[in-house]
Amino acid sequence: MVPVINIKGINPGQMRLNGQVLGDIFLGKIVKWNDAAICAANPKWVGTGKNSKTCALPNANIIVNGRSDSSGxxxxxxxxxxxAAPTIFTASASKSSLVSGSNGFVGGSGNQGVATNLENTNNSIGYVEYSYVLLNRTLDSAFVVNKSGxxxxxxxVSIAAAAATKPTISSIDFSIVNPLGKTAYPISGYSxxxxxKVQDNAASSLAQAELTVKLVDWLAHNAPGTGVTLGQDVAASQGxxxxxxxxxxxxxxTLKTVTYNGAVVLK
Incomplete structure (x- = not known):
């Protein structure tokens, strides 16, 4: 996931954010772009000499954007x-919307809704999937300070570095956020x-169950060096x-445990 900002005069790569600052922003505790904590994380925007204490970031309200719908x-x-900031953002992970009537955040439906709101709103911040930044050059992402500082x-490369820190995952142990590693991007995750698992009431026949499972198997694999295009090769081009x-x-x-009428679907 990528923190996206839209601040007039701030170009891609010119903003640094960390977990503490992001936590306070999305709790509504930091409300101005020239807040001391944001300026401290971005020393390049603080003047030198006689203006050593002047932060050049705008004295503007932060327009916080989030998903209006439940989402991964x-x-x-x-x-x-x-x-990254357990003493600040004390709530555990949740797919529930961060937008409420009391916090004044702007809600968008789906990643596209949030991306559109960010594009059209100066002094805004939100978060979207990396693919929306990669394929939409009008969205500016902030650098994020990882656990290694x-x-x-x-x-x-930075997302793959995060995944590499936890090579073994399962359906109940899959989080790869905030890993140690100088090159690891800290807001990474799996789709x-x-x-x-039992296809009896989901598929009309063994053949249909096989097609479904084989599609997922195709989506989840690549075959480098073979000349064969699989789903993970296509996924790479989409961010x-x-x-x-x-x-x-x-x-x-896991797919080899899926059955239809007691028969294993993927041989």
Missing amino acids: TTYIFTDYLHA VAVDVNP WVMLR YVALPTQAQTVTRN
Whole structure:
């Protein structure tokens, strides 16, 4: 997930944010862009010499944007906020909207709704999937300071570095936010497919169940060096980092437990 900002005069890569600052922004505690905590995280915007205490960031209200709907995007973002700043953002990860009538945040439906609001609103901040930043050059992402204290840009290399810190995942242990690693992007996470383990009431026949499971298997794999295009190869062109090899193995082993009328679907 990527913190996206729209501040007139701030170009891509010129803003640094950390978990503490993001936590306070999304709790409504930091409300101005020239707040001392934001300026401290961005020393390049603080003057020198006679103006050494003057922060050049605008004295403008922060327009906070979030998902109006329940979402995995919000789950990963709040998982990060709690992991990076547990004493500030005390709530655990949740897919529930951060937007409420009392906090004045702006809600958008889906990543596209949030992205559109951010594009059209000066002095705004929000969060969207990386693919929306990669494929929409009008969205400016902020660098995020990771657990190793390094301000990291979001890109396939930094996301892959985060995934590499936790090679073994499962359906109950999958969080890769806020990992140690100088090159790791701290707000990384997996996208999931929900599939019935027993296909008896989901598919009309074994053949249909096989097609469904094989589609998911295709989506979850790549085959580098073979000339064969699989789902993870397509995903890479859409702003999603290819699953690590071990995650692909976990996926296939999980799919091999899916049955139809007692028969294993994926041989």
